[in-house]
Each structure stands twice: as structure tokens, then as C-alpha cells.
Amino acid sequence: MSNERIAFLKGHGTENDFVIVPDPDGRLELPADLVARLCDRRAGIGGDGVLHVVRSAAHPEARAMADEAEWFMDYRNGDGSIAEMCGNGVRVFARYLQHAGLVGAGDLAVATRAGVRRVHLAKDAAGGAAGDVTVVMGRAELPEEQVTVTVGDRSWPARNVNMGNPHAVAFVEDLGHAGDLYSAPPFSPAAVYPDGVNVEFVVDRGPRHVAMRVHERGSGETRSCGTGACAVAVATARRDGADPAVTGSPVTYTVDVLGGTLVITELPDGTVEMTGPAEIVAEGTLDPSWLRAATA
Numbered sequence: 001m002s003n004e005r006i007a008f009l010k011g012h013g014t015e016n017d018f019v020i021v022p023d024p025d026g027r028l029e030l031p032a033d034l035v036a037r038l039c040d041r042r043a044g045i046g047g048d049g050v051l052h053v054v055r056s057a058a059h060p061e062a063r064a065m066a067d068e069a070e071w072f073m074d075y076r077n078g079d080g081s082i083a084e085m086c087g088n089g090v091r092v093f094a095r096y097l098q099h100a101g102l103v104g105a106g107d108l109a110v111a112t113r114a115g116v117r118r119v120h121l122a123k124d125a126a127g128g129a130a131g132d133v134t135v136v137m138g139r140a141e142l143p144e145e146q147v148t149v150t151v152g153d154r155s156w157p158a159r160n161v162n163m164g165n166p167h168a169v170a171f172v173e174d175l176g177h178a179g180d181l182y183s184a185p186p187f188s189p190a191a192v193y194p195d196g197v198n199v200e201f202v203v204d205r206g207p208r209h210v211a212m213r214v215h216e217r218g219s220g221e222t223r224s225c226g227t228g229a230c231a232v233a234v235a236t237a238r239r240d241g242a243d244p245a246v247t248g249s250p251v252t253y254t255v256d257v258l259g260g261t262l263v264i265t266e267l268p269d270g271t272v273e274m275t276g277p278a279e280i281v282a283e284g285t286l287d288p289s290w291l292r293a294a295t296a
């Protein structure tokens with residue numbers, strides 16, 4: 001692999017940024033240390049994670065979804081670890097497919113480790129490819145366990161929400177109380193999240209409008225987390241006494257993240273939809289000598 005010219009792109013959704021590695025036939029190996037080197041912001045390209053773009057039929061984890069979704073998002077966190085789902089990633093993934101001419105505006109299905117996700121690529125006002133992207137994120141699970149999240153000498157009860165990946169949502173008075181988030185906030189009991197957790201800190205901004213910061217499992221503090229924003233919207237709705245399954249009406253929250261704004265709607269059947277931007281920023285090839293050193 002080290003002598004090949006490997007193509008990459010860089011993209012982001014509300015500044016949750018990704019190195020995109022197109023590999024339709026699933027020929028590339030992406031060991032964790034190479035992913036971490038790619039995501040390194042000083043010695044690599046830089047990103048919160050990697051979107052490895054593979055045909056579902058060519059990937060052992062996605063073959064069973066190939067009839068429903070031609071493309072598989074093999075998502076990796078910035079430290080090289082594997083995650084089930086990435087909400088901003090799936091928007092950027094769809095934008096890449098459109099950018100590469102592999103799909104047009106409209107609807108498509110993307111296979112992920114959390115299952116198939118439906119995506120809608122809107123056209124912008126000029127009919128171009130820069131409109132918002134909506135993802136049907138599936139249903140949130142809200143396990144009952146009590147969780148506590150701690151930063152310094154402050155602790156908060158947190159809501160356990162699973163959006164295909166695990167989240168702990170804590171309502172705080174001030175986003176500054178989350179501290180520098182250079183390391184993962186401790187949580188207890190540890191047994192609730194045996195594989196680690198993404199932690200969201202939330203403040204109110206207005207009616208059905210919140211702001212959040214997030215510490216992502218495997219990536220550190222990021223400027224946005226799509227699954228996190230969905231977890232926050234659902235946890236906030238329950239805190240506010242709003243449950244679309246009970247009222248029969250959708251509930252929409254605006255969620256401000258450090259890198260922009262996401263709009264999240266929960267439908268009466270429990271399905272959560274997320275809408276936000278997704279952009280391709282650059283493309284190029286990996287330098288073979290850099291790649292040789294990175295994989296040595």
C-alpha cells in the first residue's frame with residue numbers, strides 16, 4: 001500500500017471535520033495508527049475522524065446491507081478507534097458522494113455500523129450542491145440508568161441516550177463549567193458505558209433552543225457532534241415534558257454547537273431527523289513517503 005497514490009478529501013459539517021478516503025472496492029487497510037496519523041493536525045491532514053468510503057458489497061461489515069445501501073460509511077474516530085455511527089459524518093459522506101458524481105441531489109441510503117440511514121441532499125437556492133443535508137437518524141434509546149458526570153469540583157446528573165452510539169447529556173448553568181475538556185470527563189457508574197461515552201454539556205438559549213459542548217469518545221472536544229445534538233434534543237424534550245409519541249406532534253429543537261447550528265426533529269414514531277450543512281473543502285493525494293513512514 002505504501003507505494004500507492006492514495007486519494008483523500010477533507011470535509012466538515014458544522015466544523016466536525018473529517019479526512020475522507022475513497023476506496024470503493026475496499027482494497028485499503030486502515031490500521032488505527034494510520035487513521036490517527038491522518039487525523040493529526042500537525043503531522044497529518046487533520047480531522048476529528050476518517051470517513052472511509054467503501055461499497056457495501058465490498059466490506060464484510062456491510063455486505064448484508066448492500067441491497068439497501070450501495071455505500072458504507074466505515075467511520076473511525078481521530079484516535080483510530082471504531083464507532084458505530086457519526087451523524088455529521090454521514091452528511092459529509094453523502095456530500096462527498098454527490099461531489100464525486102456518484103449520487104445526485106435527492107434521497108439516498110448510507111450503510112453504517114448502526115444500520116442503514118436515509119439521507120436527503122437538498123439543492124441550494126441556485127440549484128447547486130451546497131444546500132443542507134438531512135439524515136434520518138433512527139430512534140433514540142433512553143436507558144433508565146442514573147449517570148453522573150464530573151468536571152473539577154462540579155457534578156451533574158446526566159441522561160443516558162443511545163443514538164446508535166452512546167451519549168451522556170448533562171444540563172449545566174454555563175458551558176464554561178465544562179472546563180477545557182482536554183480529557184474525557186469522568187462518569188459513574190463506569191459499568192453504564194463499558195465502551196466509553198460521548199459527553200454533552202447543555203445550556204438553554206430560548207424556547208426549544210439549546211447550546212452544547214461535547215467531549216467525543218476517541219476524538220476529544222469537537223466543534224460539533226451530530227449524534228450528540230440528536231441526543232441533546234431528545235433529552236431536552238423529555239426534560240421539558242415533550243414526547244412526540246404521547247402528543248402525536250413532532251418536536252423540533254435548534255441546537256447550537258461551537259461550529260454552527262443543527263436542527264433536530266423527533267417524530268411521533270420516535271424517529272429523529274437532523275438537518276445541517278456539509279462541505280467538501282479540499283482534495284489531494286497522500287505523499288507516498290509520508291505514507292511509508294506513517295505505516296512503517
Ligand SMILES: N[C@@H](CCC[C@H](N)C(=O)O)C(=O)O
Pocket residue numbers: 016077082083084085086087088089165166198216217218219222224225226227228
Ligand atoms: N462526531 C460524530 C460522532 C463520532 C463518533 C463518536 N466519537 C463515538 O465514538 O461514538 C457525530 O457527528 O455524530
